[in-house]
Amino acid sequence: MKFASLGLALALTGFAAPAAAQTFAIDNSHASVLFFAKHFGFSTTAGRFNTVGGEFTIDEKDASKSSVKLEIKVDSLETNDAKRNEHLRGPDFFDVKQFPTATFQSTAVKASGDTFDVTGDLTIKGVKKSVTLKLKRNATGEDPWKNVRTGFDGELVINRNDFGVNGLPPVVGPDIKLWLSLEGIKK
Amino acid sequence: MDAVTELKVQTILALAGAPLLTLGAVLAAGLWSARRFPERALPGVLAAALALALAVAWGGLVGYPTTLPPIDRKLWVPALTLAVPALFALIDRSGKADRLGVVAPLAALTIIGSVTLVFAPILGGEYAPADRVGVGAALALAAWLSLDRASRALPAAPALAAVCFSALGAALASAMAGTALVGQALGGISCVAGVASIIAWRVPRLTLGAAGVAALLTPYLATVAIATLYGELPVTAAALFLLAPIGAATALFARSVVPATLLAALTAAVIAAGGVALTRQAEAAKAAQAAPAEPAIGNPTSYDQL
Numbered sequence: 376m377k378f379a380s381l382g383l384a385l386a387l388t389g390f391a392a393p394a395a396a397q398t399f400a401i402d403n404s405h406a407s408v409l410f411f412a413k414h415f416g417f418s419t420t421a422g423r424f425n426t427v428g429g430e431f432t433i434d435e436k437d438a439s440k441s442s443v444k445l446e447i448k449v450d451s452l453e454t455n456d457a458k459r460n461e462h463l464r465g466p467d468f469f470d471v472k473q474f475p476t477a478t479f480q481s482t483a484v485k486a487s488g489d490t491f492d493v494t495g496d497l498t499i500k501g502v503k504k505s506v507t508l509k510l511k512r513n514a515t516g517e518d519p520w521k522n523v524r525t526g527f528d529g530e531l532v533i534n535r536n537d538f539g540v541n542g543l544p545p546v547v548g549p550d551i552k553l554w555l556s557l558e559g560i561k562k
Numbered sequence: 563m564d565a566v567t568e569l570k571v572q573t574i575l576a577l578a579g580a581p582l583l584t585l586g587a588v589l590a591a592g593l594w595s596a597r598r599f600p601e602r603a604l605p606g607v608l609a610a611a612l613a614l615a616l617a618v619a620w621g622g623l624v625g626y627p628t629t630l631p632p633i634d635r636k637l638w639v640p641a642l643t644l645a646v647p648a649l650f651a652l653i654d655r656s657g658k659a660d661r662l663g664v665v666a667p668l669a670a671l672t673i674i675g676s677v678t679l680v681f682a683p684i685l686g687g688e689y690a691p692a693d694r695v696g697v698g699a700a701l702a703l704a705a706w707l708s709l710d711r712a713s714r715a716l717p718a719a720p721a722l723a724a725v726c727f728s729a730l731g732a733a734l735a736s737a738m739a740g741t742a743l744v745g746q747a748l749g750g751i752s753c754v755a756g757v758a759s760i761i762a763w764r765v766p767r768l769t770l771g772a773a774g775v776a777a778l779l780t781p782y783l784a785t786v787a788i789a790t791l792y793g794e795l796p797v798t799a800a801a802l803f804l805l806a807p808i809g810a811a812t813a814l815f816a817r818s819v820v821p822a823t824l825l826a827a828l829t830a831a832v833i834a835a836g837g838v839a840l841t842r843q844a845e846a847a848k849a850a851q852a853a854p855a856e857p858a859i860g861n862p863t864s865y866d867q868l
Contacts, residue, residue, distance in 0.1 A: 466741060473634070473683045
């Protein structure tokens with residue numbers, strides 16, 4: 376009887392079963408946030424943000440309890456042209472001195488198998504807009520050092536003018552495609 | 563219309579077309595409404611025309627505030643371009659604008675207030691240390707008082723010409739330092755001041771007054787500071803651009819409008835040319851530092867394409 380009571384108490388306090396929600400810290404060296412912009416409509420210029428942080432929580436039983444939080448150091452952008460990088464960091468575009476980070480904080484998550492529709496607040500240059508990020512889970516498992524990892528790919532199209540990143544129209548097209556690949560290590 | 567042509571038309575319209583139309587329309591309306599008094603000086607008309615035209619030039623290129631306070635602090639500039647001359651217009655109307663003891667503290671307060679509003683997120687930090695901001699504000703005040711002195715003693719043309727060439731130099735340097743949009747905004751200021759100088763030379767009743775000086779210098783000084791503190795304009799060059807409108811004071815040595823205007827324009831242009839040369843030197847040094855030891859194979863292009 377005593378053992379039965381102890382078992383019940385453990386179950387109620389969450390010790391008897393593993394937690395459904397798992398939190399992963401984003402691994403910057405295996406996280407890619409790429410952006411693509413049209414140049415005069417002739418070609419697509421690609422760039423990336425090299426410093427990405429944050430975490431995501433995945434609740435396998437109830438996807439609506441999952442969440443994603445991203446923080447991107449805008450200063451870390453790279454487009455394979457030093458002069459263009461400097462211009463993008465300046466007041467014509469991202470104005471990194473005034474707005475050093477871009478963030479995404481989810482507000483609702485819907486799942487269908489390994490596909491997640493993550494709605495949340497994207498803040499760029501101080502302007503917050505609700506967007507829906509489509510993420511597809513690639514795999515979850517242990518690496519050779521027994522860390523549990525999981526990774527997602529996803530994409531999103533935004534209008535840069537919505538966020539006040541409106542330099543040089545129409546040299547740089549208004550629609551910016553963001554492509555993300557995020558790998559997290561279980562905390 | 564292809565994309566390249568569209569860019570040129572859009573930029574030219576925002577930089578010069580819309581501001582000059584505004585300037586012309588306000589001046590025409592002001593002169594028409596004052597036609598009964600052909601001898602009376604009209605400081606308010608030129609100040610209003612400049613404030614509206616420069617707000618249109620700046621806002622058309624960089625943007626207007628959609629919220630108050632604006633999320634992007636730079637968007638204070640078009641609002642200040644309209645509000646600050648209105649404040650100085652009250653001093654003009656009160657008849658106290660001739661007193662240095664009234665104009666100087668108000669100009670200092672305007673500069674401090676504008677700096678605080680536009681640069682609050684970085685003020686005192688690594689990008690805008692207090693000593694650098696303090697020296698910049700002192701230079702801006704010196705330029706303001708020089709322009710004010712010249713505009714009280716002379717017709718408006720020399721002061722406008724000095725700001726035209728100061729802004730032209732700052733525009734070239736900003737574009738060189740990689741801040742094209744802010745450079746274009748300075749180009750718009752130069753264009754409006756230049757055309758206004760020609761009009762003021764032909765219509766001497768259009769005087770600047772304290773409000774006109776405020777209308778010219780509020781967007782000009784703020785934009786130079788933005789190109790420096792939010793952009794990459796070298797600090798030494800920025801100091802010269804802040805100081806360049808002081809050239810207007812040299813016009814006091816001339817006896818008639820044409821030589822006064824030429825003297826003011828030349829002095830401002832020489833100081834501004836120094837700023838352009840310093841910027842060019844700094845950019846060349848940066849490029850030399852960034853250049854790879856061997857030429858990059860397959861990537862011979864520059865940033866010219868954007």
